[in-house]
Amino acid sequence: MNSLARFSVNQMTVKQLSMPELVAACRETGVPGVGLWREPVRSYGLDATAKLVHDAGLAVTTLCRGGFLTAIDPGERRRALDDNRAAVDEAAVLGTDTLVLVSGGLPPGSKDLRGARERIADALGELGPYAASRGVRLAVEPLHPMYAADRCVVSTLAQALDLAERFPAEQVGVTVDTYHLWWDDTAPAQIARAGAGGRIHSFQLADWTTPLPEGVLNGRGQLGDGSVDFRVWRGLVEAAGYTGSIEVELFNEELWARDGREVLAETAARFVEHVEHVEHVVR
């Protein structure tokens, strides 16, 4: 099997590339899949993007992202739900079956994590059936606990599954991202739980490197530069039955400052070096 057969590049990894440049670079490098983001898709045009990627034979592995479902204000809540339905529609046009959700942080002044998580559950109850009716699955992504206040109150895979399991797996599952979960000794058991329920809808990779930059958003490490043992994580999701694409999503100022095609080629090479040829790890 082609060593890049499972590889997908998330568009954010090489955000310096325009949509046509991204597609051309994927073809040159032999990358079979891309994870897209709504903002650049909108800039290039939804239908134009769909045509561009499909004409190039690229699979769209995910659309990033919906979510931000924690608002208390009714008007804000309604706008968030409308926006998520629009994201589902865009995913369907792009031909991907997976919309990644970043759930949202605490509303201003609130200290109630549990209440925020319940509002996410309420929103998933509305959005899940809508998504499934369009052939799209929602993938709740736990983000690292350092984002709990301002970005995502869902911090662990257990919390994400506690939410997802209230709904059918074809409506709501989870995203497993090594950057967010690598530190958690309960994650292996939770990956098994997710796999048993058919809920691993996306598997994403980034390495953990330090020191973290100010704001802690754009310091996700290139594969092999940090503390994550990718073969172990790939082994875990595969032991749980996951056979889908493996998406590399790096937010990294240093990578963005370089030539995007070079970064894509490097990322593909790192994928082969650090992720392929999985060892069977007994834990």
Add this chain to the structure above:
Amino acid sequence: MNSLARFSVNQMTVKQLSMPELVAACRETGVPGVGLWREPVRSYGLDATAKLVHDAGLAVTTLCRGGFLTAIDPGERRRALDDNRAAVDEAAVLGTDTLVLVSGGLPPGSKDLRGARERIADALGELGPYAASRGVRLAVEPLHPMYAADRCVVSTLAQALDLAERFPAEQVGVTVDTYHLWWDDTAPAQIARAGAGGRIHSFQLADWTTPLPEGVLNGRGQLGDGSVDFRVWRGLVEAAGYTGSIEVELFNEELWARDGREVLAETAARFVEHVEHVEHVVR
């Protein structure tokens, strides 16, 4: 009861104060306890510090810190154990019964969190009896998962208890620090577990504020400035049987740039406002 009766200021909160300035400011403000750090104690002199704080009638609630027990290299390991025995001796001289341990991160090049945690257990097996023989308890402090690689592979209270419970409670317990644990929905149950075993050896407070600064070390928020509901956390440790001091430990560049006495007075006032008068919270 005096509303500051349980309050202790960790020395790092006002590190701009010299040891005599700190002691004088505590007396002026009516602060009954201090958590000390080894480096400033060494600078002022161990015996001199012990005399100074005791003559002032101040309780030393903790000594910070031992730990850094994850090295693989035998020489480094031996030096770490020696250093921790010295820290225990210093705690005994200062008259505190609690030495806080920050366990240490991954050794350079290692990706093996589990192995690092096992080496900590090995070290606790050596240090626990030594500490208990001198009337000192070790308090393993789980640090926020954002420090897992470079500072502390013990990221959750559950992990800390998994380590501590291998040993008698009078040898090894835990530190509960809101800054590190506030995001974790499993922490309430783990606090109950810690309390049932008599293992809450220290309770520390800091608020969670964003954006995080570069390196994520010195952005711990003043009480009331962030996302932590301190009354809930105080209620949790008290429901678990904790009746000891409540130490405020802030690492914060902005606070350090101000007049230390003013910061101490502000911190004491915030403590009364946000921590005292605990509501009985049903969770």
